[in-house]
Amino acid sequence: xxxxxxxxxxxxCDHDCYHAAKHVMGQEAEYxxxxxxxxxxxxxxxxxxxxxxxxxxxxxxxxxxxxxxKEIKKFADNGGLVLxxxxxxxxxxxxxxxxxxxxxxxxxKFICKDVGLRVENVNTPFTKLYEExxxxxxxxxxxxxxxxxxxxxLKSLSxxxxxxxxxxxxxxxxxxxxxxxxxxxxxxxxxxxxxNVFGLMPHPERAMEASLGGTxxxxxxxxxxxxxx
Amino acid sequence: MSIKVKIYVTLKEGxxxxxxxxxxxxxxxxxxxxxEDLRIGKFMELKVDTESKEAAEQEARRMCEELLxxxxxxxxxxxxx
Numbered sequence: 001x002x003x004x005x006x007x008x009x010x011x012x013c014d015h016d017c018y019h020a021a022k023h024v025m026g027q028e029a030e031y032x033x034x035x036x037x038x039x040x041x042x043x044x045x046x047x048x049x050x051x052x053x054x055x056x057x058x059x060x061x062x063x064x065x066x067x068x069x070k071e072i073k074k075f076a077d078n079g080g081l082v083l084x085x086x087x088x089x090x091x092x093x094x095x096x097x098x099x100x101x102x103x104x105x106x107x108x109k110f111i112c113k114d115v116g117l118r119v120e121n122v123n124t125p126f127t128k129l130y131e132e133x134x135x136x137x138x139x140x141x142x143x144x145x146x147x148x149x150x151x152x153x154l155k156s157l158s159x160x161x162x163x164x165x166x167x168x169x170x171x172x173x174x175x176x177x178x179x180x181x182x183x184x185x186x187x188x189x190x191x192x193x194x195x196n197v198f199g200l201m202p203h204p205e206r207a208m209e210a211s212l213g214g215t216x217x218x219x220x221x222x223x224x225x226x227x228x229x
Numbered sequence: 230m231s232i233k234v235k236i237y238v239t240l241k242e243g244x245x246x247x248x249x250x251x252x253x254x255x256x257x258x259x260x261x262x263x264x265e266d267l268r269i270g271k272f273m274e275l276k277v278d279t280e281s282k283e284a285a286e287q288e289a290r291r292m293c294e295e296l297l298x299x300x301x302x303x304x305x306x307x308x309x310x
Contacts, residue, residue, distance in 0.1 A: 101302050105247075108248060182247070
């Protein structure tokens, strides 16, 4: 299968995603410059982390007007798999492909550390190979990861099984002590209703190899490969 | 004609503003004790070349809806001079 990694001015995790897809998973991978207007041949589009357009105005706000976004919306509407990591998640929210918004961390600081996560739904193309309730350790690195959505949206997210990851303690408790950034309901990752667009603040592409500190992110990519192939 | 437009983007009521809260704390530390609440927003000043004030205001409102504000968490107000 073929991964496409979108590159904006200011993306800085594009190479990590490329490495994860190409070298760790052994799949085809190609960078997609944000001015590209054809997505032919791609099976999964990845929005990597970084600071697209310097985070000017709001995170992800300017990236949503890049030419490639029009194509990616069509790609997603046709059921194509779209994965947004960190700044990628922020862009997916700004474009409306995912509901809600990522606000400044409640502690106002950039946080870079491993966090505990609990897998809430495994019936998606991205989490198929995890177990319900499985606990993961994956790094976060962001200043704007404070997920917010109004009560009505949260209700529908929860009702449709769109909440995929929550910040959790080592014992699997979802409580304030496990919440690094103030996200409502400890939400760390969500999908759209159709489950083919997934956004998350943690960086699974940085948790792919034991020699680099952990492998808890591997099964996200493995799930995608399995679903596509 | 060149028209000056002022745009205020503010957080919706009910959306927490940790920056505002931190600034209230800092003001308290400077002995400004009376500050009950403070919310931080954005102020933008535009020069727009349109035929009328009404057109400038309409244009600015569309800019807010499409880019300058995020309707999930922000409200906006437009003033034309």
